[in-house]
Amino acid sequence: MKKLLAAAAGAALMVAAAAGSASAADKLKACWVYVGPHNDGGYSEGHDKGRQLVDKELGDKVETSYVESVPEGPDAERVIERLARSGCKIIFTTSFGFMDQTIKVAAKYPDVKFEHATGFKTADNVTTYNARFYQGRYIIGQIAAKMSKTGTAGYIVSVPIPEVIMGINTFMLGAQSINPDFKVKIVWVNSWFDPGKEGDAAKALFDQGADIIVQHTDSPAPLQIAEERGLHGFGQAHDMSSFAPKAQLTAIEDNWGPYYVERVKAVLDGTWKSQQSWEGLKEKMLIMAPYLNMPDDVAAMAKDTEAKITADPLLPFRGKVLKQDGSDAGPIDDGVLLGMNWYVKGIDDKFPQ
């Protein structure tokens, strides 16, 4: 009986080993879930470019696939589960609204690695990743203060989550470092992508005396309005200069590719660990589009600031930061930033509750 058991165990081991080597001979499957079409010319396309870089650099060992236009909610759970079942070993879920679904599916598939963009919930097999977009906002704040004649920028925003709030604050801190009396007018459009609303907001802001437009929404509409009026603005998420060649000063570009390559490699090497990745100019998850349509000295200043932030990611907050009511915000670290729910001094807008 014992012998039989041993033989059975041995056979099982051999089968397991054979299965193991067979799957090792296959390519590793890396998968993505997009909230929009893969060629939306914006957020999802940025992630898809990252996926293509993985194909290009690791194509001999890795096979990629994606599911696009996945609604946030129960549909996302089904799609993520399907990917896990179809043999994906690492799955990138690229929208905030996929957070709970990612966590739920991850609990069922402990051997699959999950990476969720922009969320805050992790698990042993779930990492979160995001870019330090605020770093770019500090630079464009400085440029805006140098370029604006009226000393007023218009700022179009989507929803008051900490990432957006920290963007507004850092923009203002950058502008104040050049012009302490700089003003910003804020319009909430409650959407990430709505060209009509974004365009109308840009018109209204220009009509109210702003002469430079900043956006934390994804369509090129505000820049196009700036182009029509001979004024300036900044691209969001990717280089939008083709839409507004004379208006775009620079753009804060998402650059997910290197991160994706690194993480897929980590799965290949068996070194993948759960973490909260928050990378910026230094790691090139965030890059600045060429500084155009501005005098040389402003471009030189922007490049200089970019180099400084590359060396010191928290540079924008090194000075004393005052809240809107004038109280001291105290030292600012990653934790404070990720839960930011207050404005800095000088912002003339009621904090949305």
Added chain:
Amino acid sequence: MRIELIRRPEHSRTMVVLSPIIAIALTVIAGFFVFLAIGVDPLQALYIYFIEPLTAGWSIEALFVKAVPIILVAVGLSLCYLANNWNIGAEGQFAAGAIAGSVFPILVPGWNGPEVMVAMLVMGVLGGMLYAAIPALLKIRFGANEILTSLMLVYVAQLFLDWLARGPWRNPEGHNFPDSRPFDGGQVLPVLVGSDVRISLVFAVVAVIVAWFVLRRTLTGFQISVLGQAPRAGAFAGFSQNRMILLTFLVSGGLAGLAGICEVAGPIGMLRTTVSPGYGFTGIIVAFLGRLNPIGIFFAGLLLALSYLGGEGMQIALGISDQITRVFQGMLLFFVLACDTLIYYRIRFVRTGQHPAGEAKHGRA
């Protein structure tokens, strides 16, 4: 050369039943050539689209999860449409049900025993009913066009939900993200089988059976179809048009509201700024695909759910764009409507220049 559609004096009963099946067959054939044209093995693609989702337990579960809200909505709508009431605001009634049903778990989070679910479901149904009563009463009192009022109320409900989820009902511990607190304990709809199919499937099946029984076996069902097909005849028979407007709107609103709260308390597990990827509108398609017959709607709902799952499978396995899913749904509807038209009309080719005398023209295509 001109083509005319001539109404058939009588239509075939058999064809009424067969037409959806013919439409599906035509979709498969047309799909075959679409795949051929984009350079994909058509048999493999059709297998992945229509068959593969039915070969694994988990994806059959997913099929029911996706189909249940659509079926609930569509069954209610079919009663409305049979009575000639064009409620196209189920999406708003769905949201209203989700909001009303979430009142207890959000405002009284500590109440999470099993009894709270009953209260939530009742609230959800009432929310949907009250919201559907608005276009019904506007139609009864002022003769307002219910297509316009019910559709426009969709946006009102969606924006109200958006405001609630971002504002007063936002989870205080949610990092300012626009979601409510997650439901827990008895606030979550119990699972029926597997890990995802919830008791909402029972509600859908019961709704289908009750609707079928009412339509086939009761005076109310008879009134619905008489008033829908021949309002004057119904009036002479003493049937109240207004009573039927209110009744069908309340039933369809209640079912949409039930679907809404089941979705929020089930697969979603919290109130969010959007709670439906368009189930209220998909329900309209499914109601017609199922020939306004509750049993037909049950299968039509499963078929449409299958088209979503199949579309995802093709993206994963073959790298085909999700637009193909839309193309398939479009083809399916096109063929269903085309087959329907041919049941009731025949085509006649008329040579231009010749005007058949003494015959009225019924329209042109």
